[in-house]
Amino acid sequence: MEQPPGFVQLDAIGKPLVCELKKALYGLKQAPRAWFVKLSSYLKNLGFISARADSCLFVNKSDDAITYMLVYVDDLVITGSNEAVVxxxxxxxxxxxxLKDLGELSYFLGIEFHRSSRGIHLTQKKYIHNLLSKTKMLEAHSYATPMAVNIQLFANDSLPFTDPRLYRSMVGSLQYLCYTRSDIAFTVNKLSQFLQEPTIKQWECVQRLLRYLNGTSSHGLLIKPVQQFNIQSYTDSDWGGTKTKKNKNEEVEIIPENKRSTSGYCIYLGANPIMWVSRKQQVVSRSATEAEYRSVADSITDLMWVLSLLKEMYIDVVKTPCIWCDNIGTVALASNLVLHSKTKHVELDVHFIREKVAAGIVTVGYVPSSYQVADILTKPQVYSMFAYCRAKLNIISQDEVHNGEAR
Structure with a gap:
């Protein structure tokens, strides 16, 4: 570090000396790492262990208590089974x-925590208000769903949007909102595919999503108390496009520009969704079974990470985790070791599904499409199905939480 003006010391030949820092300065790129090293060293001396699945989680287990500490830069969340130990x-x-003890957790990284007899309700109402204020849409009329079922988006589908920086800023902000709002995950994923050259039509879809959020700003994720920690995952895929029924006799098929399918899955711990993903697959699938199979593979990858994390938190999973999908061919393919002719081209690493199923680590089961919760993560839906999936994902309003508590 250079010496500050007015306090310059020179060496024997007249060259300015430099300062040797005794601790990291705020603002330097080394400062966060230096702080984490100091904090983690201190915690390890107290008996804490840094989780291998997430290095920002520290766990301390003794004979009479277990304590968890979650670290985000210099913000700490501490909880445990014994209040005196905490x-x-x-x-x-x-x-x-x-330290500054802020008491019971109520606000953290833009997420609001509301406690009731039904559980903990996680919302981002202030965050949504700021987004609406930024786009001057606080008084806008709301929509019942985040995306129209008959919309078709692709590159250059209309005139270029005049402010691409605003588009990128809003979509990036909406991505953070997905941490508590799984009901908008598919729409945000879709809009994120056009960050380079957004069009007016795509910006109108952003505005529609904001209108939906304006009417559901108090909605959030309800974490319910559970007795047993069982894991299950609902997995779905939209093979090569979205099919929406226009009426009883006519069906409109919307096919994306590059024919790649969309994977969607949601992992539950007990009755609570703890992880959800909506993403486009990296390759073109040749059949619906293959598309679902790839989605199941992605789901199992994250499920294995969840199992590893729970093990380090000393949380026992009672039953074998089950992956639920609505494709019978995928269920058969996951448990049948015969290499079928239509799946010979599938990468070998995807077939680790069979390895996990054969070892009894996971099972793959069938669920009817009408009960497939992950459907909301792969395509736009009509309101009736959207409302069903949203409720199953524990996305409810604060009024619903309070009304349920009153009953």
Whole structure:
């Protein structure tokens, strides 16, 4: 570090000396790492172990208590099975670091936490208000769904949008909102595919999504108390395009420009969804079974990470996790070791599904399409199906939480 003006010391030949830092300065790129090294070293001396599945999670298990600490830069969330142990930890850390105890968790990284007898309701109402204020849409009329079922988006589908930076900024902000709003995950994923050269039509879809959020700003994820920690995943795929029924006798098929399918899955811990994904697949699938098979493979990958994390948190999973999909061919392919002619081209790493099923680590089961919760993550839906999936994903309003509590 260079010496500050007015305090310059020179060496024997008249060259300015440099300062040797005793600790990292705020703003330097090394500062966050230096802080994490110091904090983690201190916690390890107290008996905490950094989880291998997530290095920002620290776990301390003793004979009478288990304590968790989640670290995000210099913001800490501490919880545990024994309140006295938690308070003792805070007191110890106060002697080493300058801490400000904010009490019970109510607001963290833009997420609001509301406690009730039904559980903990996670919302981002203030965050949504800021997005609507930025786009001057606070008074806009709302929509019942985030995306129209008959919309077709592709590159150059209309005139270029005049402010692409605004488009990128809004879509990027909406991506963070997906942490508590799985009901908009597919729409945001779709809009994220046009960040380079957005069009007016795509911006209108952003506005529609904002209108939907304006009418559902108090909606959020309800985390319910559970007795047993069972894991299951609902997995779906939209093979090469979205099919929407116009009426009883006519069907309109919307096919994306590059024919790649969309994978969607949601992992539940007990009655609570803890992870959801909506993403476009990397390759073109030759059949609906193959598209679903790839989606199941992605789901199992994240499920294995969840199992690893729970193990480090000393949480026992009672039953074998089950992957639910609505394609009978995929269910058969996952458990049948015969290499079928129509799947010989599938990459070998995708077939690790069979390895996990054969080892009894996971099972793959069939669920009818009408009960497939992950359908909301692969395509736009009519309101009736959308409302069903949204409720199954525990996305409800604050009024619904309070009304349920009153009953």
């Amino acid at each position: 308070q003792s930890l805070i007191s110890k850390m106060s002697t080493e670091f300058s």
